[in-house]
Amino acid sequence: MPDPHLLARYGLKHNPFLPAIPADALWSPPGLDDFCFRVENLVIDGGFALITGDPGLGKSKALHLLAQRLDQVGEVVVGVMERPQSALGDFYRELGQLFGVDLSPANRYGGFKALRARWRAHIKSSLFRPVILIDEAQVVASGCLDELRLLGSTHFDSELLLTTVLCGDNRLGKRFRTPELLPLGSRIRTRLVLEPLAKGDLLDFLEHQLAHAGAPHLLTDDLKNVLVDHAAGNPRVLTSMGADLLSAGAARDSKQLDEKLFLELYARAPRKQARPRKAS
Numbered sequence: 001m002p003d004p005h006l007l008a009r010y011g012l013k014h015n016p017f018l019p020a021i022p023a024d025a026l027w028s029p030p031g032l033d034d035f036c037f038r039v040e041n042l043v044i045d046g047g048f049a050l051i052t053g054d055p056g057l058g059k060s061k062a063l064h065l066l067a068q069r070l071d072q073v074g075e076v077v078v079g080v081m082e083r084p085q086s087a088l089g090d091f092y093r094e095l096g097q098l099f100g101v102d103l104s105p106a107n108r109y110g111g112f113k114a115l116r117a118r119w120r121a122h123i124k125s126s127l128f129r130p131v132i133l134i135d136e137a138q139v140v141a142s143g144c145l146d147e148l149r150l151l152g153s154t155h156f157d158s159e160l161l162l163t164t165v166l167c168g169d170n171r172l173g174k175r176f177r178t179p180e181l182l183p184l185g186s187r188i189r190t191r192l193v194l195e196p197l198a199k200g201d202l203l204d205f206l207e208h209q210l211a212h213a214g215a216p217h218l219l220t221d222d223l224k225n226v227l228v229d230h231a232a233g234n235p236r237v238l239t240s241m242g243a244d245l246l247s248a249g250a251a252r253d254s255k256q257l258d259e260k261l262f263l264e265l266y267a268r269a270p271r272k273q274a275r276p277r278k279a280s
Contacts, residue, residue, distance in 0.1 A: 046160025
């Protein structure tokens with residue numbers, strides 16, 4: 001929960017350094033708009049899309065933005081899996097819950113047919129493929145990923161019933177090069193690979209966060225540059241430092257966060273030199 005006193009102290013609509021950013025205030029990283037456009041077209045034909053990158057580069061926020069874009073596309077049905085680490089039985093149960101199909105764990109073949117029938121009915125009525133979004137997909141069991149591939153294709157793989165967007169760290173991309181998952185990896189039609197941000201992009205991200213929180217001048221320009229220099233291109237590292245600085249600034253009743261505050265929090269005290277030993 002946000003601290004109302006801290007928000008009021010700086011006139012913030014929300015804390016720009018915490019994960020709970022409103023959807024309309026999310027920053028779009030380079031390449032995301034093009035990726036979203038390609039996925040919106042993929043919804044017409046079906047297939048797999050992939051978002052990968054190192055931790056902290058904004059994969060989940062990119063998926064959040066994509067979900068927001070898909071919500072604006074006509075009658076597209078979007079399901080978001082909340083427990084990607086499930087075994088196959090629970091994986092099926094969650095699919096059934098997402099698409100309004102009552103599945104019996106004892107009759108997986110019946111569930112297979114019921115899901116495909118529901119998806120076909122949706123395609124017939126809307127001309128759009130249903131969409132599944134899976135965050136943290138690097139923890140999805142290989143059997144579940146393979147089941148998704150088989151569930152979503154029919155007529156000897158010539159017709160696709162589903163659009164699936166997988167989002168995970170770089171372990172996920174490596175798994176698709178293994179013999180077990182190579183058939184799925186070869187079917188990924190569009191990819192977004194997030195890289196560490198250039199300094200200009202990271203500064204744009206920071207200024208976007210501050211502006212949408214209602215406090216563009218919360219940080220001095222010098223502090224903005226210092227944070228960008230120390231974040232190594234990683235938005236999560238930057239926002240973690242920003243959250244610490246905001247709390248420290250409020251505790252000190254600072255009107256604006258500056259480089260001096262950064263040095264107080266993060267500058268290391270110089271090591272004491274060892275005294276030379278006296279000769280015995």
